[in-house]
Amino acid sequence: MKICTHNVLKLKSLSALIILLILTASCSSDHQPDSVTNTTSEVDNKDCDEGDSYESSDFTYECIQGAWVLTSEDKASLTSDPGEGELSTVTLSHANQTREYLLYIPVSYDGSVDVPMMLNFHGFGGTMEEHMNSANMRTLADSKNFILVYPQGSLLEGSSHWNANLPSSDNKSSADDLGFIGALIDDLASNYQVDSDRVYASGYSNGGFMSYGLACHLNNKIAAVAGVSGTMIDIENCDPTNKIAVMALHGTADGVVPYNGGNGFSSVDETLNFWTTFNETSDTPTFEEFDDNGITIEHYSYSDSEGDVLVEHFKIVEGSHVWFENDFDGSNTNQLIWDFVSQWNINGKI
Numbered sequence: 001m002k003i004c005t006h007n008v009l010k011l012k013s014l015s016a017l018i019i020l021l022i023l024t025a026s027c028s029s030d031h032q033p034d035s036v037t038n039t040t041s042e043v044d045n046k047d048c049d050e051g052d053s054y055e056s057s058d059f060t061y062e063c064i065q066g067a068w069v070l071t072s073e074d075k076a077s078l079t080s081d082p083g084e085g086e087l088s089t090v091t092l093s094h095a096n097q098t099r100e101y102l103l104y105i106p107v108s109y110d111g112s113v114d115v116p117m118m119l120n121f122h123g124f125g126g127t128m129e130e131h132m133n134s135a136n137m138r139t140l141a142d143s144k145n146f147i148l149v150y151p152q153g154s155l156l157e158g159s160s161h162w163n164a165n166l167p168s169s170d171n172k173s174s175a176d177d178l179g180f181i182g183a184l185i186d187d188l189a190s191n192y193q194v195d196s197d198r199v200y201a202s203g204y205s206n207g208g209f210m211s212y213g214l215a216c217h218l219n220n221k222i223a224a225v226a227g228v229s230g231t232m233i234d235i236e237n238c239d240p241t242n243k244i245a246v247m248a249l250h251g252t253a254d255g256v257v258p259y260n261g262g263n264g265f266s267s268v269d270e271t272l273n274f275w276t277t278f279n280e281t282s283d284t285p286t287f288e289e290f291d292d293n294g295i296t297i298e299h300y301s302y303s304d305s306e307g308d309v310l311v312e313h314f315k316i317v318e319g320s321h322v323w324f325e326n327d328f329d330g331s332n333t334n335q336l337i338w339d340f341v342s343q344w345n346i347n348g349k350i
Contacts, residue, residue: 083107083138094183095176097154101184102128104148105192106141116146116198116342117188119181119214121207123229125159128152135204135228135323137334144338147192151184153177153206162206164213165234177210178217185221197345202226202337204323205257209233212271215244224341228333229321230257231271233264238274245344246275247312247337251319259315272313276302279310292327295319299329308349312340 048063055061084107092099109115118141122131128150132138141148153160154175163171166178181201189196201222203211208230215225216238224245231250232238250268252259261267276283281302286309288299295316302311314336316324324333331339343350 081136081139083142085109085138085142087138092180092184092187094180097175097180099152099154099180099184100128101149101151102132103188104132104138104141104150106138106145106147108142108145109147109193111193114193114195116144116200117149117185117194118146118338118341119149119151119184119199119201119203119211121151121162121201121203121210122153122160123203123205123207124153124161126153126204126207127160131204131207131323135202135334137338140334140338144342146338146342147188147194149184149188151181162203162210162213164206164209164232166217166237168234168237170234178213181210181214182218182221195345196221197347198223198342199346200224200226200341202228202341203230204228205230205321208257212238212246215246215275216240219244220346223346224344226337226341227271228323228337229254231261231268232266232274235266235270235274240278242346243279243310243348244275245310245341246279247314247340248272249314249316249324249333249336251316251321251324253318254321256321268313268315272300272302272311275311280304281310285313290329295326297326297328306349 050063052063053060054063083104086105088103090101090103092101118137120131120135120137122128132150137148153162154173154177156173161172163173163175163177165171167174185196185199188194199222201211201214202225203209205228208227209232211225211227212230212232214222219240219242222244226247226249228249229251248268248271250259257263257265259268261270279302281304285300285302290297290299295318298315298317300313300315301309303309314328316326326333328336
């Protein structure tokens with residue numbers, strides 16, 4: 001393991017963040033942007049004609065003087081609260097590849113007690129940096145005292161990706177992502193006071209698929225998962241050994257991973273049915289509905305015989321393919337996920 005650490009305590013300005021990203025790039029070259037204005041390898045392979053624009057999963061770029069540059073609105077989004085902890089880029093050798101992840105150690109961590117760990121996965125074509133900013137859990141990690149990890153997917157024809165299944169024709173490539181995450185967890189547990197019974201996973205889109213894949217195939221290391229705008233590909237080969245808490249957030253107007261299935265993906269209902277059956281919950285959920293500035297959100301909770309909610313679903317009516325920024329009855333997506341998964345350890349309800 002190689003850790004390149006930069007002092008990011010109390011990072012408060014965009015200029016400081018620019019310096020941070022430049023320093024991070026000098027520490028590890030794979031998948032790193034040339035500058036803060038070009039934050040994804042997906043853009044590097046796009047033709048750039050003056051005046052053109054390009055929209056990735058998280059940002060919009062404009063072609064200025066032959067280079068893709070973030071719009072002013074998306075530059076402003078990079079000033080999202082960096083927290084008060086320590087951010088570093090870590091490299092890990094696995095299966096003859098050098099893999100990367102962003103590691104955030106909360107300011108509340110002092111090494112005296114074991115703390116939980118949250119893995120948060122970017123979508124297809126994304127980067128760990130841009131996902132960290134769009135799904136920013138750093139201040140939450142500070143307040144709840146958990147280690148936060150944003151892994152980087154390997155490249156496939158210029159686009160980053162995750163293989164959420166065991167090796168098969170359904171995988172996008174031969175990259176051993178399940179093995180990489182298993183090695184990452186073990187490596188961090190050997191270097192930090194990690195509560196190995198409380199490792200959680202969340203992710204967006206292809207990263208959501210990865211979270212479900214870990215619940216299926218790394219069930220001995222993952223206590224609970226949450227998928228945002230992602231479902232499952234290979235349900236028939238999902239073979240967990242332990243009950244595991246699962247949350248799904250999905251929009252009904254998602255055109256990339258359709259709510260009702262398609263494009264080779266399971267529907268949200270098929271995903272929920274698998275986990276409610278496996279976790280032996282009631283078929284009839286508790287239902288509530290609330291409004292977020294005119295957006296209807298439906299909440300379904302599936303409990304087992306002891307009354308514990310093992311499966312939750314938030315259905316955002318007319319919601320699109322995003323990491324949601326809605327108000328979930330007083331909680332944002334990050335808080336909602338943490339409040340759910342943190343109730344569990346590998347053995348069940350805490």
